[in-house]
Amino acid sequence: MENQEKLASSSDGTKLAYIEVGTGPALVITHGSLAGKDQWEPAVQELSGDVTCYVYDRRGRGSSGDSPSYSMQTEMDDLAAILQIAGEGATILGHSYGALCVLEYALKSKGHHPIIAFEPPLAVDEPVAGEPWVEYRNAIEAGNNDDALRLGLRSFVRASDAEVEAMANSSSWPSLLEIAPTWVRELREIDALGSGASRYAPLVERSTAVLVGTATSPFLLKSAEALIDAVPSIHPVSMPGLNHFAHVFDPVGFAGHVRHAMGIE
Structure with a gap:
């Protein structure tokens, strides 16, 4: 990304590297495991004409710092630090493990940020990591x-x-x-969440969309279906022919689905 990298501070002092790209309504992007903000460059460039994207390296990778202790709570604190910069009206898009972080934040925060969960890996039939x-x-x-x-x-x-x-x-x-x-x-934090999607039922009161590609893995399709069943108010956004890495391999198509989820036509 050509845009200048900036630093935010989480509540424990950990520095988080982020980039602000585009104009329009704010969108905070929380990437998944084995990734960083650079993976989102193609999709961000496609969104930048209509959306102001805030993309950050989650702690422990890229230009961000880390700390000896780690939990889902530290991820939520990090997200809160970026949201402070993006503003109260920002939409939050989380991918894979990042989607779980966003869903947990939505459950436990007092804000009212709209949520977009892109194929969160829920433990439906068995633990995600397990033995x-x-x-x-x-x-x-x-x-x-x-x-x-x-x-x-x-x-x-x-x-x-x-x-x-x-x-x-x-x-x-x-x-x-x-x-x-x-x-x-x-992976430890994923399995600690337990099985099923019933924990997310309170999100019925929150604006939530789920992005799922029709060509993704059966495991992730089941996860999306479980979440949709648990939260009847969810807006499901099906992405024909796309999979778990739609933002990398079809950034144009993916960006269109994100705009739809945000109500930008």
């Missing part, structure tokens, strides 16, 4: 990030062997290896 989490953690602690990441993609993302190999041979693999350790703590 393979221990093997993943052990591999990370032993410094075997490559083995850990391959295991994680198969076990947690439910990627096929062919998909894992394609990712391992891509130019993004080195950067994924670098931030692979952060997945240990995030």
Whole structure:
């Protein structure tokens, strides 16, 4: 991104790097695991004509700092720091694990920010991480990030062997290896939320949309369906032919779905 990087401070003093791009209604973007704000550059550029995007590196990656302690609460505190800058009327878009952070924030905050959850990984039939989490953690602690990441993609993302190999041979693999350790703590927080989507029922009083691609994994489709069933007031936005990385591979189409979710036609 060409826009100048800025710094915000979370409640514990951790510095969060963010970029403000575009004009129009504010949209705060909380990225998922194994990612950073740069992954959102294509979609942000497409949105920037109608939306002011605030995209930040979640703690522990990119230009943001970190702290010895970590929990879902620290993620919510970080999000609150960016929202202070974006303003009370900002919409919050969360992707994958970032969507879980946004949903938890919506449950526990006093604000009234509209929410857009892009394919949150809910534990519907079984834990998202489960027993393979221990093997993943052990591999990370032993410094075997490559083995850990391959295991994680198969076990947690439910990627096929062919998909894992394609990712391992891509130019993004080195950067994924670098931030692979952060997945240990995030997976722990996901499973700590428990099973099902009933915890999100109180969001019936809040403006909430769910983005889900028709070509995404069965696991994520089930997650979206469970959330929609739990919160009858949710606005489901189906993205034909798109998947969990629609913002990367079809930024134009994805941006159109985000505008629709925000009520910008």
